[in-house]
Amino acid sequence: MSNIFCFQCQEVAGGKGCTIRGICGKTDKVANLQDLMIYTLKGIAILQEKGLEKGIRFSKANHFMLNGLFMTITNANFDDTVFVEKIKEAIILREEVKKELIDQGVTLGELCDAATFEVKSDSEIFAKADAIEVGVLATENEDVRSLRELIIYGLKGMAAYAEHALNLGKEDEEIYDFIVKALASTLNDALSVDDLVALTLETGKFGVDTMAMLDVANTGAYGNPEITEVNIGVRSNPAILISGHDLKDLEELLEQTKDTGVDVYTHGEMLPAHYYPFFKKYSNFVGNYGNAWWKQNEEFESFNGPILFTTNCIIPPRESYADRVYTTGATGYPGFKYIKDREDGKAKDFSEIIAYAKKLPAPKEIEKGKIVGGFAHAQVFALADKVVEAVKSGAIKKFFVMAGCDGRMKSRNYYTEFAEKLPKDTVILTAGCAKYRYNKLNLGDISGIPRVLDAGQCNDSYSLAVIALKLKEVFELNDINELPIAYNIAWYEQKAVIVLLALLYLGVKNIHLGPTLPAFLSPNVAKVLVENFGIAGIGTVDEDLKMFLG
Structure with a gap:
């Protein structure tokens, strides 16, 4: 056992x-x-x-x-x-x-x-x-187990996005009702494999609805993301590093740190907060520090100040910085200090972490420069004429959706090499922390359009779907899969699972998923995904480029 x-x-x-x-x-x-x-x-x-x-x-x-x-x-x-x-x-x-x-x-x-x-x-x-x-x-039956877990993991991702929306005052009874139905269904032995496949696609449908709700919540509160240069250097003030995904937590932290002499930097998936107009009013909102979640051991050590986790992406810490880490919301780690949830409509109290930051030295600079992002659907629609003309003229031959998660495996160097070797007439559409594999490369632009268009956090993969649907409409196509868009997506955890199910529900086919296919897919369930949706893994960079570019 x-x-x-x-x-x-x-x-x-x-x-x-x-x-x-x-x-x-x-x-x-x-x-x-x-x-x-x-x-x-x-x-x-x-x-x-x-x-x-x-x-x-x-x-x-x-x-x-x-x-x-x-x-x-x-x-x-x-x-x-x-x-x-x-x-x-x-x-x-x-x-x-x-x-x-x-x-x-x-x-x-x-x-x-x-x-x-x-x-x-x-x-x-x-x-x-x-x-x-x-x-x-x-669950003894391997295929039933596989589908039940696929549904549950989709629900976990959906719940994360729904909780972020709830923190901004948005919720939907139909989404709750579906989560109830789907959870209960995973204990129903009367459901066949076909029933569970149908429920899996329905999970994708409500994944789309949940991400759309969160998009409305985020943009309603903070405005539509806009093209933004984000500083990756540091200043000389003491500072707090905020990681995760929850924008409400960031808002309350910035409000409580303004005029205190304490700067705030984003980390990991919080980087896209810089793209929202609302947050630009805070002069102490300085920039982004570091890279994807898995490098936090070395980067947290050099940051010097306290770190606040608003959501997942924690790894077991080094002793050198463990006493500087705070968690809140759904997060937790033994020994980390926890900041309690909101009560009676009041903001979370970040006074302890702010007071601690004032006692600590400023961050050590680990890089300099700027990275550009803010290409969510509203911003891309504003550039629509330019993008359409570039496609029609042949200046842009193909878009590559390289959204998803980053991770520790050396095999993920594939995504850096893939981005570097893409022809200069191609554009990368990205969201999630997978972008850290290539968002600091000098890949240039096409007629002023950057070759890496970052839509935001993993939930902003919804923006990439909206952009694809808009392009389908503009080019008067019958099928989203007729667009010059290829999907080469990296995954790590369950929020990537709900994004995948959402794309399948929207009819997107021939998605390549790496660096490995999910272990929870039984051979028969994997076969269904391959035959019905063209799901595939990745090979070598050169082989895959030849296949994608045909």
Whole structure:
């Protein structure tokens, strides 16, 4: 018997699954508690589904569901004590939902273990987390297991994006209802493989809806991203480094640091915050420090000031900077200080991290220069005439969507080499931290259009889909796949999974996914994706360029 079984990310052990501890750094305890968290959410979802049949919704349960799913994303939360307390909350919430349904005359009937199990102590929680029925391998049929996990991982990504939108006051009952339905369905043994394939595509549909909702939330609060040069050098002031994806956290941090003498730099997926007009009013919003998440050990050490994680992308820290790291929201790591969530409509209190920053030296400069971004759909539409003319004249022969995630594997050097070897009449469309493999290369421009167009965070892959649909309309094509666009996408975690499912729902075919195909795809499920959607892996750069350029 292995201690755990987890295969949700790209870097799984042996390309098959982590069985002792996570490659990400999570312990067997945390891995199993995450499985129990999901199992308990499925039990709540089964009860919520019974409520939906009678038109009864549970707002508190919906919000809890988003956060509970988000906590289990790769590199989000490593703290077993947090998961124990969260599971206790989940069970209390489950019983509250059950009581409310009974009080409203809903017949519950026979319920499954996920909706009824009891634990009376922390030790019983750990024991339940180790139970076979809780984990991934509880589903014996390999294809059913593969599809159930594909759906769950899509839901995790969807929940992350929905929580960001919720923090900005946007939510959608239909999205909540679907998450409830999909979670409950993963415990329904009556569903066939065909049923689960259909549910997988429906997950993609609601992935599109969720990313569209977040796009409206972000642009409504902060304006449409615009072409922006972002400084990658440093100033001489003490500073805070903010990482992750949550723009509301950034807004509140900037508001509380203005006029304090403390600068704020972005890291990783927070880089695209610089593209929003709203944030440009803060004179202490200085620039971006460092690269993708996996280089944080060396870069956090040299930053000197405190670091704030608003979402996933944490890796086990070096002792030299561990006492300078703060987490908030769904994130956590043993020993890191935690900044509590908002209460009664008030902003989070960042006074502790600001006070600490003032005591520390300024960041050490690790590079100089600027990088350009801000090419979300509104900005590209503003350049539409220029782009269309470049395509019609042959100045732009092809677009390459190279969105997604970065990671530690040396095989990811493929994406740097691929970008360097692309012909000079091609343009890269990107979003997510995969861009750090090439966004600092001098790839030039085509008639003033940069050859790397960065739309933003991983959720802004939605912008790339919107751009493709607009080009389809402009060129009066019948099929999005007739466009001169190729998809060579890197993936790492579950937010990339929901982006992939969203693209499949929109009808995009022949997506190449690397550096390896997901371990959670069984041979038969992979075959369905290959035959129906043309999903493929990557080869060598030279082979793939020859294939893509035909």
